[in-house]
Amino acid sequence: MNAAKKTSGKPAPDMFDDIPVLQRKWRAALRPGERLPRYEDVMLGSLGRLADHIALLRHDGALELSRSGRYVQQWLGDERWDVPVAQLAPDCATVLSGAAASALETGKPHLARAHCVRDGMVRTYDVLALPTASRWGVTLIGAYINERGAQYNLLDAIFSSTDDAVISLAALRDARTEPFDFQVVHHNKSAELFLEVPAGGLLWHRLSEDGGLLASAEIVELLRTAVASGRSAPLEIEIGGRHLRLSATAFADVVSLTMSNVTALKRRDASFRLLFDNNPMPMWVFDTETKQFLSVNDAAIHHYGYSRAAFLRMTLPQIWPQDEWDSHAQALERLGDTYRSSRNWRHLRADGSEIEVLTFGRRVTFDQRDGYLVAVVDITERRKAEARIAYMAHHDGLTELPNREHFQERLKQALDQAGGKRVGVLCIDLDLFKNINDSFGHPVGDRLLKEVAERLRTAIRGANLAARLGGDEFAVVLAADVSPNEASACAGLLIDMLSAPYDIDGQEMVIGASIGIALSPGDGATSEELMRNADMALYRAKSDGGGVHHFFEKEMDRQAQKRRDMELDLRRAFANGEFELHYQPLVAIAAGRIAGFESLLRWRHPEKGMISPAEFIPVAEDIGLITQLGEWVLREACSEAVKWPSDVKVAVNLSPAQFRSRNLVQVVISALAQSGLSPKRLELEITESIFLAETDVNLATLHQLRELGVGISMDDFGTGYSSLSYLRSFPFDKIKIDRSFVKDLAQRPDCVAIVRAISGLGRSLNITTTAEGVETEDQLDWLRAEGCNEVQGFLFSAARPASEIGTLLAEFGQRASRAA
Structure with a gap:
């Protein structure tokens, strides 16, 4: 009999009428400022027939059924009041508790749906929970319950909807003891599709009359066996490219025959066999009870070295090292439907060697036995490589001594212990x-x-x-x-x-x-x-x-801390604009006037005052700040010099680091362009250290600067190792005689001889000579007598801020006028 939908004997109220009415009634009773409406405003009054469908629930820590209408009592199958909801029928209790909890959580009506099974019939109910407040201080929930109307037989529904063909046949007997035929007395729709017969074309047919699949000798024998013993062993047959699995169960002379299409399953099994047998990864199936190998693929045989026959006589523990038996056994006890290695395992090969592996598996049915399919990944070589990588990560590649990281770890360990x-x-x-x-x-x-x-x-x-x-x-x-x-x-x-x-x-x-x-x-x-x-x-x-x-020694730390403080202060000073330029005049001896100014960097610390360049310049060079400082000095000096008379030059010292930056020429061009200063008014002073590193590259840079029209001076001439050879390498515009030769001119004949030689060399090569550190008139007289072109020193002026340059130029102008 096909499953038939039924309706309850009494028509149910339409939920589209009752539920919206109750929801509107709840909202209408809600007063401003209150979270919930009052119980008496919602649940008392003109409910009429709806009262039979309402259960009153009391929530005071636990949920209780306080009152219930007649319809609700029929639904519950229980006429009791004032009982905990948990004591009611489980299907009803579950939906009541859930709807009430949702209504209490949101503070609003909550509509739920319940499915209950009564006498094999599935019935669907709407449950509307209405939360309310009461004068007794507890929350009351009014639960409206009503059936949706349609219901159906559960067993009939399952019977009708299954994809398997289910056929009931009656055994036909005569004087013989065994059935001579079988007649179809009932079947589901799937049977007609399965056997490809028209609707109604199968019912009441005898198998001997049908002549189709059901009349085959294998199926008739299956049915007879079921009648004789109550149940038959499953039968698999192949017809027209389809694989069918049949089973029969008898109740007296009525046999229930189930037919399943297992074609897809067979194809998957064939695919599994293909993937298993030909997989390059070692694989096997073992019995979950006995741990015996049920099947192994060729890759496993080749990798482990056992023959197939030997493998199939073995159990899993025979490939485990004895010291890992317990951990392997514990892992097997925890096997689920799938498995993935949480650690590396060791396995034994036929020759006794060990390999390190990862294993992956899943539960399968193999030859009607509960088995486990395992795939093995050999990571022996990978582990060796990882060990080598780990070793190299902690050891020096050249000497194989521990490296810095390993050293630090060992030092920390030694200190901890x-x-x-x-x-x-x-x-x-x-x-x-x-x-x-x-x-x-x-x-x-x-x-x-x-x-x-x-x-x-x-x-x-x-x-x-x-x-x-x-x-x-x-x-x-x-x-x-x-x-x-x-x-x-x-x-x-x-x-x-x-x-x-x-x-x-x-x-x-x-x-x-x-x-x-x-x-x-x-x-x-x-x-x-x-x-x-x-x-x-x-x-x-x-x-x-x-x-x-x-x-x-502690003094070393003090000096190091002083150095670190200097580094931090220097970086802040550059960012905060604490540097400034002072200018010392370069005086032309013959004309008695200022020919130019050497720009000298000064640092005015906000707390420590002026800091000597001898202290901070080496630190700036070490920390890489000197290049940025040098660029700033160049731009600042050019911007200031453009304000001076057009015949007054400005000299800027260059650091070797600026040559290493490789963009010195561009920086000079940029400084000249931004300031508008003529290149002929700019002199760049270098020391012989420029020539000690990357001579060819640095010489090329110097020639590019000369081509711009910029003058190049050799500072501290005579103090280096190869000063004379540098004059051959590059045509300098000026050489500056170091102050160490000027200081003792009046006392030491050798100093006089050196100054005379340098001045003569300058005249011969058409190079201007400038003497540094001139502090006395005697020194000036000696330098004038030896033919020196320019002088600078405290005799004329110390380095002055830019704001005093105008005054200094005026003073020298007046002095030159008086001398004339």
């Missing part, structure tokens, strides 16, 4: 190593570093550690409770050992070592402090000429 005892840090720098690299090349230098590492590895043992920090820098952790004498003895031994000659391809090479020592806890409690202080001690050892060791 020290318990107040001393831990020593030795920072080591090789002396003269750069000479080896420059003379013999980096390959030889690398071999020498390996030899150094081997000597350190031999000398530093036990809990101590030697490491290469980079370049020719090494370090040692002395982890034991080391005394200052022991640290000193160790440093002396290392210096002697590292300074002994090295034989590289028959070539004897000699280097040295300098060492800085810091000891915890006095020199620092953290690895960072110890390393920093040992490095400062090393700097002191290098400053003393190398080949020695020094302990850290």
Whole structure:
């Protein structure tokens, strides 16, 4: 019989009438300023027939049924009042509790839907929960319940909707004991589609008359077996490219035959077999109960080295190392429908070797047995590579000593375990190593570093550690409770050992070592402090000429802190505009007038006042600020000089760092363009250090500047190693005689001879000569007599701020007029 929809005996009120009415009534009763309307305004009064459909719920910590109408009592199957909702029928209690909770949470009516099964019939109800306040201080919820009208038989619905064909057949008997035929007495719609017969064309037909699929000998035998024993074993047949699975269950002489189309399942099984057998990844299926291998693919046989027959005689524990039996067994106990390795496992191959693997699996049915399909990923080589990578991450690639990161970790570990005892840090720098690299090349230098590492590895043992920090820098952790004498003895031994000659391809090479020592806890409690202080001690050892060791001293830290403060102040000073330019006049001796001004950088610190350039210029060079400062000086000097008389020049000192920046020419062009200053009024002063590095590149830059029309001066001439050779390399416009030769002109004949030679050289090469540091009239007379062109110094004026330049020019103008 097909499932038939029914309606209840009494027509239900239309929810589209009742529910909107109740919702409007609830909203109309809600007074301004109140969260919920009052119970009596909503639930009392003209409810009429709706009262039978309402249950009154009381919420005071727990939810109780206080009152219920007759319709509600029929729905509940319970006429009791004042009972906890939890004691009612579970399907009704669940929907009442849920609707009430939602209404209480939102403070508004909540409409829910309930599905209840009564006597095999599924019925659908609307449940509207209306929250209200009461004068007794508890919340009351009025729950309206009404059936939607349509209901259906659950078993009929399932029977009708299943995709499987379900056919009921009656066994036909005569005088014989076994059934001679079967007749269809009932079937679902799927049976007609399954057997491809028209509607109604199957009912009441005998199988012997049908001649179709059902009359096949295999199916008739299946039905007879079911009648004889009550149930038959499943039968699978293939007809017309379809795979069918049949099962039969008998109740006396009535047999229920179920037919399922398993074609897709068979195809998936075939695909599984194809993927399993031909997969390059080792795979197997094992029995979840016995742990026996049920099937293995060719890849597993090849990878593990067992024959197929041997594999299929084995169980899983036979490929596990004995020390992992327990952990493997525990993992199997926790198997779900799928599995993915949470760790690496070890497996044994047939030759006894071990491999490291990851495993992935899922539960499957294999040959009617509960099995588990496992795929194996061999990560043995990957783990070896990872181990090597991990080793290299903590070791130096050239020397294989621990690297800086490993050193820091070991130092922190030693400090953590020290318990107040001393831990020593030795920072080591090789002396003269750069000479080896420059003379013999980096390959030889690398071999020498390996030899150094081997000597350190031999000398530093036990809990101590030697490491290469980079370049020719090494370090040692002395982890034991080391005394200052022991640290000193160790440093002396290392210096002697590292300074002994090295034989590289028959070539004897000699280097040295300098060492800085810091000891915890006095020199620092953290690895960072110890390393920093040992490095400062090393700097002191290098400053003393190398080949020695020094302990850290507090004065070193004070100097380092002063240096750090200077660095911070310098960066802030540049950002805050604390720098200014002062100008010292360059006086032409013959004319007695100011020919130009040298711009000199000054720093006016807001707290410390004027700071000497000798203090901050080296620091600015070290921290890379000198390039920015140099550009600022150039722009500022050009902008100021354009205000002066057109025959007065401005000289600006250039740092070697500005040449390294590679944009010096563009910076000069920009400064001239922005200020409007003629290039002929700009002189750039350089020192011989410009020629000591990248001579060809720097010479090219100087020639480009000369082509602009800018003058080039050699500062501090005569103090370097090759000053005369530089005059051959580049046609300077001016050379400045260092103040050290001017100071003792009146007392030392050799100074007179040097000044005379430089002045004569200048005249011969048509180069202007300027003497620095002129402080007395005697010095001026000597310089005039030796033919010097220009002078500068305190005799004429110290460097002055830009605001005083006008006064200075006026004074010199008056002095020149009087002299004339």
